[in-house]
Amino acid sequence: MSLHRISLRLRRVATQARQLHVSGGGHQQLEAVAVETSPAAARELSFFRTTETDPACHGEVHLGQYYTLPPAHLRNAFPHGLPYRFQLQMKTFNESCVMVRQPALDIISHLKKTDFTKPAIRYLLYGLGGSGKTMSLCHSVHYCYTQGWLILHIPDAHLWVKNCKELLPSSSRPTRFDQPVEASHWLKNFKTTNEAFLPKLKTTQRYVWTKRESTEEGSTLAELVEQGLTRVRSSSDVVGALLRELRMQAGASLEEEEEGQGGALKVAVVVDGINALWGRTTLKKEDRSALVPEELTLIHNLRKMVKNDWRGGAIISSLSQTGALYSPKHHYLPQELLGEEGFDSMDPFVPVPVSNYSEKEFESCYLYYTDRNWLQHPHSRTEEGKRELVFLSNRNPTVFERLCASL
Amino acid sequence: MLTLVRWSRYNPYYLDPETNRDAYTKPDTELTPEQIEERELKKVRPIKAAVAAVSSSGFNDPLMNKFINMMMQEGKKILARDIMNQTLESIKRKQVEKYHKAGQKAKMEIECNPHAIFHQAMENCKPVIGLASIQRGGKSYQVPIPLTDERRRFLAMKWMIAECRDNKHRRTHMYEKLSQELLSAFSNEGNVIKKKHELHKMAEANRAYAHYRWW
Numbered sequence: 001m002s003l004h005r006i007s008l009r010l011r012r013v014a015t016q017a018r019q020l021h022v023s024g025g026g027h028q029q030l031e032a033v034a035v036e037t038s039p040a041a042a043r044e045l046s047f048f049r050t051t052e053t054d055p056a057c058h059g060e061v062h063l064g065q066y067y068t069l070p071p072a073h074l075r076n077a078f079p080h081g082l083p084y085r086f087q088l089q090m091k092t093f094n095e096s097c098v099m100v101r102q103p104a105l106d107i108i109s110h111l112k113k114t115d116f117t118k119p120a121i122r123y124l125l126y127g128l129g130g131s132g133k134t135m136s137l138c139h140s141v142h143y144c145y146t147q148g149w150l151i152l153h154i155p156d157a158h159l160w161v162k163n164c165k166e167l168l169p170s171s172s173r174p175t176r177f178d179q180p181v182e183a184s185h186w187l188k189n190f191k192t193t194n195e196a197f198l199p200k201l202k203t204t205q206r207y208v209w210t211k212r213e214s215t216e217e218g219s220t221l222a223e224l225v226e227q228g229l230t231r232v233r234s235s236s237d238v239v240g241a242l243l244r245e246l247r248m249q250a251g252a253s254l255e256e257e258e259e260g261q262g263g264a265l266k267v268a269v270v271v272d273g274i275n276a277l278w279g280r281t282t283l284k285k286e287d288r289s290a291l292v293p294e295e296l297t298l299i300h301n302l303r304k305m306v307k308n309d310w311r312g313g314a315i316i317s318s319l320s321q322t323g324a325l326y327s328p329k330h331h332y333l334p335q336e337l338l339g340e341e342g343f344d345s346m347d348p349f350v351p352v353p354v355s356n357y358s359e360k361e362f363e364s365c366y367l368y369y370t371d372r373n374w375l376q377h378p379h380s381r382t383e384e385g386k387r388e389l390v391f392l393s394n395r396n397p398t399v400f401e402r403l404c405a406s407l
Numbered sequence: 408m409l410t411l412v413r414w415s416r417y418n419p420y421y422l423d424p425e426t427n428r429d430a431y432t433k434p435d436t437e438l439t440p441e442q443i444e445e446r447e448l449k450k451v452r453p454i455k456a457a458v459a460a461v462s463s464s465g466f467n468d469p470l471m472n473k474f475i476n477m478m479m480q481e482g483k484k485i486l487a488r489d490i491m492n493q494t495l496e497s498i499k500r501k502q503v504e505k506y507h508k509a510g511q512k513a514k515m516e517i518e519c520n521p522h523a524i525f526h527q528a529m530e531n532c533k534p535v536i537g538l539a540s541i542q543r544g545g546k547s548y549q550v551p552i553p554l555t556d557e558r559r560r561f562l563a564m565k566w567m568i569a570e571c572r573d574n575k576h577r578r579t580h581m582y583e584k585l586s587q588e589l590l591s592a593f594s595n596e597g598n599v600i601k602k603k604h605e606l607h608k609m610a611e612a613n614r615a616y617a618h619y620r621w622w
Contacts, residue, residue, distance in 0.1 A: 092500045094507040373503055376520040379465030388464055405499070406492035406521070407466065 048364040048371070050100070055108060055143035058100050064364040066097040069142065077145040079189040080155045081270075083134050085401060093372045099361065101132060103354045104139035110350065111143065111314055116264060119308045120250075122346060124274070125318035126334050127354035130398025133318040134272055136354055140316050141270050149266040149313070150197050150246065152190070152305070157276035158323035160298050164283055167291075171210070172237050176297050177285075183235035183298060187228045190242075198222035201249055201265070207241050209234045221245060240301040247305060250312030267313035269305055273320035277303055278342030280326050307345065357395040365397070369404055377407040417455050422448065424457045426467070460484065470526065470560075477564050478581075493582035495521040498589060518593070528592035532563035532599045536610045541619050550619045551610035566599050567592070574598060 050065040052058060058067070069078075074096055082090075090096040107123050114121065125133040144151055154160075160182050170176035191198065201221045208214040209231065215224055221242065228238030250267040271277075277299055283291040293299040306315055319337045321327060331337055338346060357365060366386060369375045379385040393400035425431070435443065460472055471491065479487035498521040506517045518524055537554040540547050554562070571584040591597030 088500070092504050092507075094504070373506060373519050374499070376499060377466060377522060382465070385465055388466070405496040407495075 048367040049097070054146055055139060056112070056146060058105060058108065060105070062100040063102060063105070064099065064358070064360045066099050066364070066368055069096040069098060071096075073142065073145060076193055076195075077142055077151065078138065079192040080186075081138055081141060081153050081272075085398070086135065089401075093374075097368065098135060098139055098142075099132075099364065100139070101136060101354075101361065103132075103352045104136040106352055107136070107140045107316060108143045111140065111147075114266075114314055116266065116312050119311055120267075120269075120313050120315050122306070122308060122315040122317065122349035123352055124334055124346065124349045125316075125352045125354055126332060126337075128332050128356070128396070129321055129329075130396050131354045131356050132397050133320070133354045135397075136352075137270060137272055137316060137318050141268070144266075144268040144270075145193075147266070149268045150250075151193050151268050151270060152243070152246070153193065153270045154186070154302065155272055156320070156323060157271055157273045157299075157302070158320065158325070160296065161276050161279070161281040161283065161293055162323075162325060167283060168233065170236070170297055171234060173297075176295055176300065177283075177291065178233075178236040178297050180232045180235050183239050184229055184232045187225055187235060187239065187242075191222075191225050191229070197265070198225060201245070203241075203245055204248060207237075209237065215241075236297040240297055243301045243305045247310045250310055265312060269313065269315045269317075271302070271306065271315070271317040273323055274306070274317040274346075275319050275321075275324055275327070275337040275339075275342060277306070278339050278345065279324060282325055303345070308348075357397055357400070359395075362390065362395050362400070365400065375404055375407060380404070380407045415455075420452060421455045422452050424454050425449075426457055426461050426463050428463045460488075468522065470529065471522075473560070474525075474529075474564055478568055490581050490585070493580075494585040494589070495525070497582055497586040498524055501586070501590065524593045525589060528589045529560070529563050529567075531592050531595055532567060532603055533559040534562055534603050534606050535559075536607065537562070538606065538610055538613070539620075541616075543619055548616045548619060549609065549613050550616045551613055552620055563599075563603075566602055570598050570602070 048064070048066055050058075050062050050067050052062060053067055053070055055067075086096075103125060107125075110121070110123065125136055127133055141151060141153060160179065164179050164182065166179070166181055168178040168180060170178045198221045202218050203215060203221065203224060204217060206214060206217045207224075209227065213227070213231065213234075215227055224238060224242060224245070228235040228242075231238075246265075246267055250265050277293060279293065281291045281293055281296070283296075285291055294303075306317070308315070319332070319334060321329065321331055321337060324337065327337060334346070334349075334351060335343055366375070366389075370381065375381060377385070380389065389400065389403060393403055438446070460475070461467060475484070475487045475491050478490060499519065502517060502519045502521075502524070506514055506519055509517060518527075534554065536551050537558065538549045539552045541550045542548075567585075567588060571581060571588055575584040588597055588599060592599050
């Protein structure tokens with residue numbers, strides 16, 4: 001066991017020495033190290049895996065490599081964010097490994113340089129179906145979590161505009177509709193992610209829920225969230241109030257920082273399937289007329305959150321055709337999926353294209369599956385079988401994963 | 408122009424296609440006289456078109472194809488194929504999960520290849536001896552008879568599918584039921600193995616009538 005650990009450390013030294021491109025003396029050191037490490041199998045292992053678990057330290061050198069998500073971070077940062085197939089994979093392999101890819105690295109490098117005095121920048125991940133937009137989103141969420149940002153993660157905005165069993169008319173505004181189940185479920189997951197921040201932040205205004213219930217000014221956000229979880233009827237309004245508070249305080253705490261009062265509140269609004277906010281819904285009112293997304297409290301408040309009129313954070317989002325309503329399968333570009341209204345609201349944004357695996361990434365994925373004993377069919381381990389898999393999947397991550405599932 | 412869907416009506420003059428790629432890599436010297444004669448025949452006779460479900464890739468498995476055809480209802484091949492793929496995936500998931508959580512020694516014992524498990528399970532379910540109903544003097548007796556290889560394979564697959572369709576809880580998916588039954592057949596447990604043993608016992612009980620068989 002200890003021999004294995006030594007070779008792990010030496011492997012890291014070997015890779016770092018290779019990156020530095022030092023002169024003759026360094027090369028001699030590299031050769032000496034290479035002799036001491038274990039043979040080709042271990043070197044192949046380091047080709048597709050990296051021991052760097054902190055997303056802040058991921059760089060160009062880690063492109064195509066898998067890094068492990070620590071289980072503690074997993075439980076807190078992702079109560080609801082990861083795709084279903086990935087959750088199955090986590091359960092089967094007994095570990096959660098994410099590939100470091102270019103779109104995620106681009107977003108992370110932009111996030112590192114955010115100026116919190118300027119309005120929030122919007123990042124939009126777009127690409128063909130199954131190319132890895134949600135996984136890149138989760139990678140950037142992990143970065144934000146490790147850097148201590150407050151994360152507002154809506155895992156799939158499409159779930160809020162379809163298949164809603166209970167649609168209540170809103171208690172606060174006559175023209176709007178509430179979704180108590182979705183709102184309370186989201187509040188529960190929000191609480192799991194941001195336990196640390198909620199007791200420290202305070203409301204700036206008095207909120208009245210019913211004749212007998214109200215949240216006073218100056219009470220903590222933890223109490224606000226409790227109110228939403230216990231009184232499910234008003235949970236959509238609680239979500240609206242919460243978003244409003246965070247919008248105001250993300251900018252406000254910067255001023256506190258200038259007065260020397262301590263850490264700024266950095267807010268990351270992460271929305272997957274953002275084209276749901278400006279599309280159509282399949283929900284109907286009681287007189288069987290169609291519901292516009294604008295008439296839903298959750299969507300209305302989320303639209304305000306995604307506008308770039310507040311400072312002190314970033315908005316990371318991705319398009320999704322898979323869950324989208326009334327949009328054809330071949331649409332994947334921002335203009336097509338967001339529509340005119342959506343594109344005008346999102347403009348200006350930073351588009352981040354996500355493509356299928358490159359040759360190196362595909363190789364890495366193939367080796368990872370082989371290492372985890374996932375590719376069992378003897379023909380898939382041959383060169384010819386690999387060529388067939390490349391041909392059948394066109395290097396699309398989702399298609400490749402589904403192909404390998406039955407092999 | 409008629410396109411016939413079921414029971415393709417090729418002229419008997421047409422020969423079946425050879426889809427196995429390895430059959431063509433053998434040089435002439437290694438073939439038996441019958442095989443050389445067959446090859447000569449293929450040069451002159453027309454060949455039928457290959458079926459869409461069969462391919463020359465290494466992933467093609469004739470036993471798997473037969474099983475999918477037997478599972479298929481109302482000509483819905485894609486559905487049957489998807490059920491088969493989901494079965495293989497669920498078997499693999501269970502086994503790989505067990506593998507990763509097992510200790511060093513136990514890892515050697517666990518079989519993770521779903522195709523190997525499927526083949527072994529089918530092998531374990533095949534009966535060795537069968538029964539036929541023969542009439543003698545007005546009464547019909549259950550007589551033990553030898554079975555051909557195809558009959559044994561057919562019985563194993565039919566019992567597996569019938570067991571999964573009839574004797575399981577109504578609300579479980581077919582792939583779930585199949586994966587459970589295949590895994591238990593792999594370790595020689597489960598209802599299909601029980602049925603095979605019962606057939607063997609019946610044949611053993613009726614061995615007195617074995618001389619009623621005349622072929």
